[in-house]
Amino acid sequence: MNDEREPVRLLIADDDAEIRDVLREFLCERYECHTVDSAEAALACLSRESFDLIISDITMGGLSGLELVPRALRLAPDAVIIMISGAQTIEHAIAAMRAGAFDFLTKPFDLSQVEAAIRRALRHRALLVTKRRYEQHLTELVAQRTTELRQALNSLADSYRSTLQALAAALETRDRETHGHSERVVSFTLRLGHEVDVADTDLCALEFGALLHDIGKIGIPDAILRKPAALNEGEWERMRQHPSLGAQILAGIEFLAGAARVVAQHHERWDGTGYPEGRAGAEIDLNARIFAVADAFDAITSDRVYRAGRSYEAAVRELRQEAGRQFDPEVVAAFLRIPPVEWDELRARAARARHKTVESRAAKATGTAATGRALFVVPMLLPV
Numbered sequence: 605m606n607d608e609r610e611p612v613r614l615l616i617a618d619d620d621a622e623i624r625d626v627l628r629e630f631l632c633e634r635y636e637c638h639t640v641d642s643a644e645a646a647l648a649c650l651s652r653e654s655f656d657l658i659i660s661d662i663t664m665g666g667l668s669g670l671e672l673v674p675r676a677l678r679l680a681p682d683a684v685i686i687m688i689s690g691a692q693t694i695e696h697a698i699a700a701m702r703a704g705a706f707d708f709l710t711k712p713f714d715l716s717q718v719e720a721a722i723r724r725a726l727r728h729r730a731l732l733v734t735k736r737r738y739e740q741h742l743t744e745l746v747a748q749r750t751t752e753l754r755q756a757l758n759s760l761a762d763s764y765r766s767t768l769q770a771l772a773a774a775l776e777t778r779d780r781e782t783h784g785h786s787e788r789v790v791s792f793t794l795r796l797g798h799e800v801d802v803a804d805t806d807l808c809a810l811e812f813g814a815l816l817h818d819i820g821k822i823g824i825p826d827a828i829l830r831k832p833a834a835l836n837e838g839e840w841e842r843m844r845q846h847p848s849l850g851a852q853i854l855a856g857i858e859f860l861a862g863a864a865r866v867v868a869q870h871h872e873r874w875d876g877t878g879y880p881e882g883r884a885g886a887e888i889d890l891n892a893r894i895f896a897v898a899d900a901f902d903a904i905t906s907d908r909v910y911r912a913g914r915s916y917e918a919a920v921r922e923l924r925q926e927a928g929r930q931f932d933p934e935v936v937a938a939f940l941r942i943p944p945v946e947w948d949e950l951r952a953r954a955a956r957a958r959h960k961t962v963e964s965r966a967a968k969a970t971g972t973a974a975t976g977r978a979l980f981v982v983p984m985l986l987p988v
Contacts (some may be wrong), residue, residue, distance in 0.1 A: 611636040612726060613654065617646040617672065618661040618688070623711070627659065630715050631722070643667035650679040657725055659718075662689040662696060673703040682733055684725040688713065785902060787954035790814045792898035795950055799938040800894055809862025810891045816863055817870050817895060820850030844879045847871050865889040870896055873930045885932075893932040897923065897939050900931070901947070916944045 614631060616639045618624050624639040631637050638655070640646050644666050646658065658676055662669035673685055687700040690711040697708040706728055707721045793814040797807055821829060824846055828839045835843060851868035854860045869883060869892035876884030904919040920940065927936040 612656045614638070614722075615640070615646060615649055615655040615658045616660075617641075617643060617658065617664070617669070619664040620661065623661070623688075626715075627718070630718070635722075643669060643672035646672060647675055647679065650676055650683075655680060655683055656729060657722065658683055658685045659722075660685060660687055662687055662700065670699055670703045673700070673705055677704050682729065682736065684729040684732075686721055686725055785906070786815055787957055788906070788951060789817070789895075789899050789902045791950040791954045792902055792947070793895050795942065795946065796894050796898050796935070796939055797891070799942055800890070800935060802891070802894070806862060806891065809860075810866065810894065812860060812863035813866025813870075813891055814895050814898070816850065816854070816860075817867055817899070818846065818850070819853055819867060820846030820848065822853065823849040844871070848880045862891065866892045866895050868892075870899065872896075874932050875929045878930075888932075893935050897931050897935045900926075901939070905951075916947065 612635045614635045614637045616624055616627050619641050628637045628639055642664055660669040660672055669687055685705045686707045687705045688709045689696050700708045706725050709721055790811055794811055797810045802810060828842055847868050851864050854864040869889050872878035872883040872888045876882050901919050904922055905913045907913045923936050927933040
């Protein structure tokens with residue numbers, strides 16, 4: 605609807621000068637009127653200025669009024685058009701309405717009819733403008749709410765990620781040989797997942813699965829997990845239960861359903877000789893197959909208490925050798941497409957991230973000690 609300080613603007617197009625003068629004289633006191641003698645001139649005005657209402661003759665030299673209507677509405681979609689014609693036939697009225705006109709008047713017309721038609725047209729325009737503004741507001745509101753929802757979901761995902769990272773860090777304190785393993789293997793797994801072209805919707809499951817892959821070791825006694833010597837057969841049998849234990853821990857947590865498959869299957873082998881279920885080939889979850897290669901690469905190239913980490917070249921030799929036996933050959937091929945320098949960068953980035961995390965936790969611990977209160981927060985895994 606027009607602002608009260610802005611007059612309603614009318615554009616009158618008629619090649620009859622007498623009609624133009626009569627309409628202008630009758631309407632100019634209430635409205636701001638502009639007159640032209642052709643459809644072409646009307647279109648030129650509409651390209652430069654805005655008008656609320658257009659009154660146009662149907663029959664004019666050059667473009668007709670019917671041809672003017674759709675072109676005028678493209679230039680001024682909020683304008684309302686009234687057609688006038690000396691032909692008093694229903695066919696002309698129907699043609700005008702089909703072209704997009706709001707109303708139709710016949711010549712000779714009564715000026716009171718013109719005034720009534722203009723009032724109807726302006727009420728109609730006010731409704732159109734209100735509807736458009738409402739729709740625009742609704743669109744903006746939806747966009748705003750969508751942004752807010754996306755931010756909330758991202759914040760929630762970050763909270764989940766922080767909780768799971770804290771849990772993974774707690775697990776690592778039980779297994780000294782895997783110091784820094786979770787940060788590295790998550791980085792390696794995600795990079796390999798991108799190379800394999802894992803769908804964006806599955807990347808979160810891949811990340812969380814990599815982070816929690818050994819969560820089942822919570823159920824393995826320290827006497828076995830931290831034994832300095834080789835495990836006997838009974839102890840190995842107990843150790844091999846950790847994928848199933850991990851899957852049981854995550855069971856029922858909906859947002860970790862995809863991660864649970866990685867946890868359950870990360871020790872399965874491509875040739876079917878793995879554990880705990882002896883799955884083979886494509887029966888093994890793709891994310892678990894991806895993780896298995898990234899995990900092996902980290903294990904080969906990282907330092908352990910009993911040996912130093914080996915070179916990238918040594919890792920490549922072993923991965924090539926085990927492709928088709930322990931590992932999915934296509935995942936190994938994807939690994940080999942990634943330049944060695946990228947793996948070095950990912951390792952360094954993971955080390956920096958771990959260093960910052962350790963510093964942050966140390967600072968929080970110092971602050972807690974200074975207050976004389978000991979706080980221990982147990983992270984909770986909450987389903988979405």
